[in-house]
Amino acid sequence: MRLITFFLSILLLLIQFPLWLGKGGWLRVWELDQQVVAAQKKNDELKNRNAKLESETHDLRDGTGAIEERARYELGMIKEDEIFIQVVQPQSQPTTTSSKSVSVSVP
Numbered sequence: 001m002r003l004i005t006f007f008l009s010i011l012l013l014l015i016q017f018p019l020w021l022g023k024g025g026w027l028r029v030w031e032l033d034q035q036v037v038a039a040q041k042k043n044d045e046l047k048n049r050n051a052k053l054e055s056e057t058h059d060l061r062d063g064t065g066a067i068e069e070r071a072r073y074e075l076g077m078i079k080e081d082e083i084f085i086q087v088v089q090p091q092s093q094p095t096t097t098s099s100k101s102v103s104v105s106v107p
Contacts, residue, residue: 020026059066071077078084 018025022028056066
């Protein structure tokens, strides 16, 4: 009887091995689940980035406001018949200076 119990125990362990450590075992499924969660998180971040870029592209294609804003802030351009005024405010520390720029349209 001991011999049969021993063989059945060994058989039970051999059957359990693929379930836990095999190619489709629980540990592999858990690892794949973690990878899926990480991929979904990255996809959500990329979807948000794509939506932002699509919105910006739409604004650049259809509206002149976005193009004008970029031209003013990134390229320092002003409209025709505008006067550029820069106001420099004195501070107590001479190492840092702040300035304020204003564009004024001339009628």
